[in-house]
Structures are given as C-alpha cells and as structure tokens.
Amino acid sequence: MPKFFVLVTAAALTLSACGNTDLERAGTGALGGAAIGEVAFDEPVAGAAVGAIGGALADDVGLAN
Template sequence: MNHVFRASVALAALAVLTACGNTDLERAGTGALGGAVVGTAVNEPVAGAAIGAVGGALIDDF
C-alpha cells in the first residue's frame, strides 16, 4: 500500500476512536492511543499520540 492511502485510513480510524469516551480525559486517552498507532505507521508515534490526545480532548467542542 502506498503511504498516502495508509495515512488516510489511519486518520479515519483515529477520528472514530477519538469519539470514544464520555469525558475529555477519556477521549484524550483514546485519541493518544490511536494517534500513537497512526504515528507508528509514519514513523512518528510521539507526534501522533500528541495530535490524537488533543483531537480527542477537543472533539466534542466542534
């Protein structure tokens, strides 16, 4: 698979995972976990976890 396709699928999965949880903290934790998985696919697990955590915490604000 090419990297763009893999990243697109991973981002879609991350969007679904960040919606899991009832509180901002739960969503941030789920987002961080999903982000780390996505980040590993593109060799940036720490950045992925950080982006996932922020996305998870803020997802209900949109």
C-alpha cells in the same frame, strides 16, 4: 500514500471520539494516535499528541456526544 493517510486519519478521529469526558477521549486518542503514528509514519509521539488533541476536542466539533 494519500489514500492511506486519509483512511488512517479517519480511523484516528473515529477512535478519539470514544469516552465520556474530554480526558477519557484524550487518552483514547493518544493511544490510538501513538499506534497509528508508529505504524504509518514511525512517529509515535507526534501521533499521540495529534490523537490526544483530537480526542479532547471531539465533542467541541460535534464528533462525540
């Protein structure tokens, strides 16, 4: 499970960096996080929350342009 979790987290962070504004990145992160949260952990709401936060902060940590 740990290897799978690392791969899922990396995929979510990569997808959450898509978009031009913080709001677009948060939306992309929320959608991706919800899908990954449902498939991997049966928790789509928690996945969406983590994805949205990750997307909104992606440019602050240097993941987005």
